[in-house]
Amino acid sequence: MSDNNSHKDSFEYVNPDLVDNILSQYPDKRSATLPLLHLAQTQEGYISNAVVDTVAQITETHPAEVMDCASFYTMFYLRVQGRYILQVCQTLSCSLNGADALVDHITDRYGIGPGETTPDGKFTLMKVECLGSCGTAPVVQINNDYHEGLSKEILDELLESLQ
Amino acid sequence: MSDFQPILTEHIHQKECHTLSFYISVGGYSALEKVLAMSADDVIELVKASNLRGRGGAGFPAGVKWSFIPQDGEKPKYLINNADESEPGTFKDRLLINKTPHQILEGMIIASYAIGCNTAFIYIRGEFFKEYQLLEKVVAEAYEGNFLGKGILGSDYDLDVVIHRGAGAYICGEETGLIESLEGKRGWPRIKPPFPAIEGYLKCPTVVNNVETLSNLPHIINRGPEWFKSIGPEKGPGPKLFCVSGNVNSPGVFEEPMGIPLKDLIFDLAGGIKDGNELKAVFPGGSSSAILTAEEALSVNMDFDSLAEIKTMLGSAGVIVMDEKVDMVQACLNIARFYAHESCGQCTPCREGTAWLVKILTRITSGDGNSNDIDMILEITDNIGGLIDFSKGSFGKTICPFGEAVAWPVRSFVEKFENNFRQYISQEESVT
Ligand SMILES: Cc1cc2nc3c(=O)[nH]c(=O)nc-3n(C[C@H](O)[C@H](O)[C@H](O)COP(=O)(O)O)c2cc1C
Ligand code: SF4
Ligand code: FES
Numbered sequence: 001m002s003d004n005n006s007h008k009d010s011f012e013y014v015n016p017d018l019v020d021n022i023l024s025q026y027p028d029k030r031s032a033t034l035p036l037l038h039l040a041q042t043q044e045g046y047i048s049n050a051v052v053d054t055v056a057q058i059t060e061t062h063p064a065e066v067m068d069c070a071s072f073y074t075m076f077y078l079r080v081q082g083r084y085i086l087q088v089c090q091t092l093s094c095s096l097n098g099a100d101a102l103v104d105h106i107t108d109r110y111g112i113g114p115g116e117t118t119p120d121g122k123f124t125l126m127k128v129e130c131l132g133s134c135g136t137a138p139v140v141q142i143n144n145d146y147h148e149g150l151s152k153e154i155l156d157e158l159l160e161s162l163q
Numbered sequence: 164m165s166d167f168q169p170i171l172t173e174h175i176h177q178k179e180c181h182t183l184s185f186y187i188s189v190g191g192y193s194a195l196e197k198v199l200a201m202s203a204d205d206v207i208e209l210v211k212a213s214n215l216r217g218r219g220g221a222g223f224p225a226g227v228k229w230s231f232i233p234q235d236g237e238k239p240k241y242l243i244n245n246a247d248e249s250e251p252g253t254f255k256d257r258l259l260i261n262k263t264p265h266q267i268l269e270g271m272i273i274a275s276y277a278i279g280c281n282t283a284f285i286y287i288r289g290e291f292f293k294e295y296q297l298l299e300k301v302v303a304e305a306y307e308g309n310f311l312g313k314g315i316l317g318s319d320y321d322l323d324v325v326i327h328r329g330a331g332a333y334i335c336g337e338e339t340g341l342i343e344s345l346e347g348k349r350g351w352p353r354i355k356p357p358f359p360a361i362e363g364y365l366k367c368p369t370v371v372n373n374v375e376t377l378s379n380l381p382h383i384i385n386r387g388p389e390w391f392k393s394i395g396p397e398k399g400p401g402p403k404l405f406c407v408s409g410n411v412n413s414p415g416v417f418e419e420p421m422g423i424p425l426k427d428l429i430f431d432l433a434g435g436i437k438d439g440n441e442l443k444a445v446f447p448g449g450s451s452s453a454i455l456t457a458e459e460a461l462s463v464n465m466d467f468d469s470l471a472e473i474k475t476m477l478g479s480a481g482v483i484v485m486d487e488k489v490d491m492v493q494a495c496l497n498i499a500r501f502y503a504h505e506s507c508g509q510c511t512p513c514r515e516g517t518a519w520l521v522k523i524l525t526r527i528t529s530g531d532g533n534s535n536d537i538d539m540i541l542e543i544t545d546n547i548g549g550l551i552d553f554s555k556g557s558f559g560k561t562i563c564p565f566g567e568a569v570a571w572p573v574r575s576f577v578e579k580f581e582n583n584f585r586q587y588i589s590q591e592e593s594v595t
Contacts, residue, residue: 001203025325027239027282028365033347037288059347072349072507073330075289092450092497093408093483129333129501130251131290134408134481135415142341143294 009051014043029059033069037076045075074128081115081153082124084162087141090127092132098151102138103127105152109159122162165432169418170402171378175262176580181297183304187252192310194384198273199318204343206277212378213388216399219245219336219373220449220478221564231360232278238367242275242283244372247329247336249288250449251501252481255404255416256374260287260294263378264301268324270377272310273384273466275322275404278370282323286341289330298326333505336369337563340507351509352563375404380578391510395421399467407433408441409484422466429484430458445581448478450498451568453575475575493581495576496524510561516547517569531590540577544570 013019022035036058036103040051047070056063070076074104088094088103103114105127110118117124133139136148140155174189186192198206211226244267248256271302275283288296299395302324306309313321332350334340340350363369378400383391392400403421405428408414412434419428425447436442440519445460446452453475455463456519463469470477485494487580503517518545523536547561548570560566577584 001292025323027348030347031345031365034328034344038328058382061347065506069347069349073289073332075329075331084244090497091501092494093252093444096409096483096485096489096494096496120393127506130249132248132254132257132288134252134483135406137414139495142289146290146293154509 009050011040011044011054013039013050013054023058028062031068033059033061034073037066037070039068046080056098058111074106080121083122084142085126086126087126087128087131089131089133089137089139089141090130091134093130094137094139095135099138102150102155104142104154104157109156123159164421165423166198166419166428167402167419170382171259171263171266171375171404172418174417175258180262181264181301182546183265183308184223186263187321190213190385191265191381192269192308192316194381195269195561196316197384198276198315199320203277203279203320205561206273206384210277210383210389213383213391214398214400215376215383215391216363216378216401217373217478218375218379218403218468220451222399222477225372225376225556228360228372229278229334230352231358232362232368232370234279238366239282240273241364241367241369242278242280243338243339243341243364243369243371244271244283244285244377245336245338245371246285246287246291246294247335247341248291248374249336250479250481252406252408252446252483253306253479254406254408256479257291257294258404258416259378260291260298261373264298265542266378266381267374268301268305268310270380271324272315273324273380274370274372274377276320278368280370281321282325284345284364285324285326286328286345287328288326288335295326295328302326321530324426333501334507334563339567340563342369343369348582349470349507351507352565354562377585377589395423396466396468403465403480405465405480405482407482407484410437410486410489411435412437419465422464422469425455425463425465425482426461428465428482433482433484436484436486438486440488442484443487443489444491444494446483446572448476449481450483450501450572451546452476452478452577456579475571490528492524492528492582493574493589496521496528498572498576499524499569502517502565506565506569510566511571512547513561513566518557519543520569521572525588527584528588530587532584534588536588537577537581537584541574544574544577548574 019112024030036055052063052066073162090099094161112125112126131139138150140147179185207226207229215225216222271283329335335344335350337352337453339353344350359369394400402418405417417432442457445455465476499520503521506517508514526532546568
């Protein structure tokens with residue numbers, strides 16, 4: 001990947017006011033860990049070692065504790081991901097409504113399996129668990145947005161619209 | 164169709180129903196005004212009298228839970244609104260957040276007042292990003308209207324609400340996993356006791372309540388506990404949101420009285436089975452409940468006690484419907500895989516057991532199973548979930564009820580659809 005900067009050795013939040021605002025909401029510093037990680041990932045695209053160090057400094061914890069936390073959650077990425085993260089729900093209600101075919105379709109279309117990224121860094125495919133939208137299965141989350149009641153055709157249109 | 168007049172979802176088809184001005188125009192925040200003129204104890208007693216039971220899965224009486232909060236200590240108290248909604252088959256809280264967020268907030272303020280807390284949290288699953296953004300707006304609106312902040316509506320009661328995003332972990336829906344996560348750690352559930360009411364967030368007394376539980380509160384305050392108890396069975400009454408998904412014609416969230424026949428939910432409200440197929444099996448309360456055969460499903464009512472009687476549970480009221488074409492072994496594997504992925508890894512029987520279940524079920528579905536495998540699955544579920552005795556409510560060998568949440572459904576698949584498992588195995592054995 002062109003900008004793989006996991007060795008970049010420093011990270012600073014571009015907007016320190018947002019950091020202060022987060023800290024002001026909690027009775028202790030460590031509780032701000034998840035929101036600080038979310039904010040960092042919005043800026044960087046993933047959680048680098050430098051992010052971990054910075055968050056540990058701010059929350060007055062050990063970097064190992066921040067890493068322990070970050071690595072527990074599927075939404076925190078410890079590596080650079082594609083620009084569009086295609087998260088296909090694979091749990092029962094989606095599976096009963098054709099989710100498996102959507103995964104195969106993406107694999108056929110871009111030559112990537114679950115967990116893989118296209119060479120141009122545009123798409124990452126992920127299988128994820130129930131997204132809490134089973135009534136409109138099958139569901140694919142792309143970055144922050146839900147796309148519900150998908151067929152292969154609608155998914156294709158959607159993928160083509162992404163720049 | 165049903166002639167029940169929805170209570171929690173009465174206005175969801177109206178434009179702008181999520182805004183403060185709309186909510187006020189339909190009587191919103193009038194319950195809060197009443198509550199602020201009452202003593203906290205009276206509010207707790209009133210909610211106790213309503214028999215409101217938790218809608219998050221365990222069905223614990225809300226008023227009783229609040230009464231466990233010690234009122235003599237120096238420590239701050241906290242309320243956490245559990246908006247993690249991640250039980251497979253469940254998608255009701257998301258609807259409430261999108262359509263009636265102020266109703267939730269009013270419920271939170273009432274509950275916070277009752278337990279004497281000045282900081283409350285909404286723990287919302289990280290994937291619900293649009294909902295998180297909406298809640299940010301809604302909370303800001305509530306501060307502007309002085310429904311939150313200092314001296315709420317001219318009283319001497321102060322409350323701040325903080326919205327906290329999760330980051331993708333089913334186990335953070337479990338209340339102590341959630342609390343750990345809120346504290347900035349991995350979501351490892353805690354051994355209980357101590358219960359959160361005594362030692363919760365930052366070791367302070369904490370109440371965790373589900374979005375839907377809280378949404379009921381304004382109505383209970385406005386119309387009284389007797390009215391509430393008149394809806395459905397008296398011991399677990401009230402309006403209830405049922406989520407129906409899977410192989411049905413019109414999946415969705417349906418608000419009905421507790422105790423509605425499951426048959427009506429599937430065949431009337433959700434439009435029946437797709438493609439004219441026959442019903443085969445149903446999860447009545449999310450994937451953590453024991454599965455029902457078609458026969459059982461056609462005769463049971465959807466309330467806490469009726470479902471417990473046939474050794475399953477209302478849980479999160481996530482009804483997942485499967486038709487005759489569904490391969491029960493594949494469905495069991497899908498669910499086992501979910502739990503293996505979501506086990507927090509803290510207890511060996513759960514961590515190792517879920518991985519073994521996936522291994523054995525994969526072996527069976529790929530045609531490599533043998534006749535010992537069925538016994539082995541049952542043994543593993545016993546080992547994770549302990550001996551399951553609903554009448555005693557006994558719990559097994561794991562730190563949190565996730566263990567039972569895997570053991571019950573997997574065991575029920577094998578016990579109720581053993582033939583499907585045997586078919587895979589006998590095919591294999593007749594080849595070899
Ligand atoms: C594995 C597991 C997952 C859970 N997930 C949720 C959830 O997503 N939302 C929820 O409200 N409760 C969930 N619960 C139940 C909570 O632990 C807790 O009982 C509930 O939030 C209390 O609120 P209530 O009394 O209003 O129902 C879960 C429990 C377990 C064991
Ligand atoms: S039962 Fe499973 S999910 Fe619950 S604490 Fe133990 S390992 Fe974690
Ligand atoms: S099973 Fe896919 S959203 Fe619930």
